Ligand SMILES: Nc1nc2c(ncn2[C@@H]2O[C@H](COP(=O)(O)OP(=O)(O)OP(=O)(O)O)[C@@H](O)[C@H]2O)c(=O)[nH]1
């Protein structure tokens with residue numbers, strides 16, 4: 001068990017950067033020296049399911065953490081009953097510094113940003129080729145969130161048994177972003193899991209996308225049943241008898257390691273928290289064309305060099321249209 005909080009020197013404590021807000025560090029009390037390291041697997045109304053060594057431990061946040069919330073993927077320090085026995089409850093006394101943060105707002109005006117997952121290395125943006133129809137705007141927004149949050153994107157196109165991936169590949173194939181296309185048959189044969197799996201080893205990958213695109217189906221194909229049962233997590237069944245995911249859930253991969261994080265389907269992916277000047281980074285196919293732009297170009301103004309550059313055939317005009325649309329919705333909300 002890794003131990004925390006063994007400070008011998010007062011100066012050392014004071015000089016450490018305090019990234020947990022403005023509160024003084026309170027974790028120097030002796031009992032926290034026994035804190036164990038854990039990872040948050042899922043959160044349900046203040047109850048956090050954590051993995052501590054190989055035990056699933058239920059926990060709640062200690063009061064001293066204040067308003068800071070622990071989210072799925074967080075590395076936390078826990079004290080109290082860590083046995084994982086039924087009806088026991090441990091306390092989370094510290095949230096470790098995050099290596100990445102995937103944020104989202106409900107829409108572009110929403111001042112309330114939620115952290116979807118912490119510490120993920122990769123964002124698997126899942127799109128069905130049909131049922132539901134692909135929505136390139138949502139893909140673009142997820143790409144922006146990935147670049148902004150420090151996650152590598154991976155495109156997963158499901159249900160190729162229902163429609164061809166050609167149109168989407170025309171748009172996104174040129175982006176130098178890894179992608180996988182899967183079908184019902186390949187899910188059943190195990191081929192889909194194998195090909196997705198090749199992109200996941202050793203990484204923490206969050207799966208996001210519209211409801212019904214097949215995120216949970218894919219995650220279930222990737223993670224053996226015993227592992228899923230480990231969390232005792234049961235998804236709600238909707239009135240139509242469909243299983244829809246209601247909260248994010250992290251599951252460990254076997255073999256080369258890594259984690260997959262299933263998340264609830266989204267209708268929109270608000271980007272109120274993203275600086276508009278950073279949006280262009282999610283359009284790597286267009287970015288080289290901005291070299292001729294005036295200084296501090298918004299890329300949505302008459303002098304922008306992208307129009308001429310795209311006209312010369314360097315990129316798909318549909319991509320420039322996507323960029324402009326995204327920038328326009330972002331700007332409208334910036335104005336007021
Ligand atoms: N035809 C076809 N159907 C699929 C495929 N993958 C998943 N489905 C079906 O799509 C439906 C929705 O799948 P889910 O895995 O629940 O979708 P989800 O993205 O987790 O949805 P939410 O949890 O609501 O966000 C299910 O009926 C799956 O059986 C596929 O490759 N082809």
Ligand SMILES: [Mg+2]
Nearest residue numbers: 215216244245
């Ligand atoms: Mg689901």
Ligand SMILES: [Zn+2]
Nearest residue numbers: 293297299304
């Ligand atoms: Zn420009």
